[in-house]
Amino acid sequence: MSPLSSDDLHAIREELNAGTTPVVWFTGSAVGVPEGRSGKVIALNEPAEGDFIQVRPASSKDVLSFSVAELTRVKPARKKSAPDPAPAKASTKARADKPAPEAAKPASGAASAPSTVPAAKSQTAAAAKSQTAAAAKSQSAAAAKSQTETTAKPASKPASKPSEAGATRSKSRQSKPAVNGATVTLTADSDGQWSVEVSTPRKRVVKPTQVSANAVQQAARLLHEDVSAAVEPVIEAAREQHRARVEALRAELEAAQAALEELDD
Incomplete structure (x- = not known):
């Protein structure tokens, strides 16, 4: 197929x-x-x-x-069943059970008496032979039936539980380890905010999620000194940016406080 x-x-x-x-x-x-x-x-x-x-x-x-x-998508053809050999056996039995034709009658009455004894003996022998063949055939059929039942009985046991094969197949497919790998991406924006993203060749496992700069710094130090050296300048630049903003806000707050005190006087 x-x-x-x-x-x-x-x-x-x-x-x-x-x-x-x-x-x-x-x-x-x-x-x-x-x-x-x-x-x-x-x-x-x-x-x-x-x-x-x-x-x-x-x-x-x-x-x-x-x-x-x-x-x-191609539907399989049905398998043809084997022809039943019973008719051939029946015809064989019919031929075996058919009595032999009677011997031709003698032309004269004097010779007819001696010929009746062999004819009767022949019919008796044919009947005994037919009974023996029928008994042998019956025993052979019974033995074949018993062997067929013995052979077919164990084979039908697995077919009664299709769900077990499906469950085993499903379990084996679900237990396959992932070997495609994954990619972890750390990104810092212009404000010094960090985010992490995890993806595989088939799909994105973790969408961009915000993480603290401190966690990124600690992870970089644990991974490799070159990673830490690459991340540290970005974190330091964000630190200076926030420090400058704090100083500007502090100066603005002091100016506002001074203006408030003048208004109070």
Whole structure:
């Protein structure tokens, strides 16, 4: 079966946007789900790479993630069942049970008496042979049925619990460690305010969040002396800026205080 193509993904996305649940089938590459089983697509994650297709397999309540190689839009053909060999056996039995044709009657009455004994003996032997063949066939059929039941019984046990396979698959997918890495960015604005941001190749984990300059200074010292040397001038410049502002506000406050005292006098 051919895996999903870009056209198939485009059609599935359009069906999801229209409010429907597209049907797909699992290929031989699918893990934890039998080949040929159907499922419904619940969502398509972004970006389109890896196991980004969310599918709920038929007869299951679990929603699992799959790749394009594990799914197909081509419905598999039904497997043809093997022909029943019973008619051939029945015809064989009919031929075995059919009595042998009677011997041709003799032309004269004198010779007819001796020939009846072999004919009766032949019919008796044929009947005994037919009964023996029927008994042997019955025993063979019973043994075959017992062997079939013994073989089929253990095989049906795993099929009764589809949720266990889905739960194991879901747990194995969720326990995969993240190996894509992350990027931590520290930014200082013109007023000396610092913010931190964390992102991965797929999405932004932490949006820009304000942090104190003191915390940035301590973290830089713990990371590396070169990092501390690069951060320290920025923090020192912000410190001088705030010191100058404090001095200006203090002078403005003193002038206002003096003007207030003159008004009071």
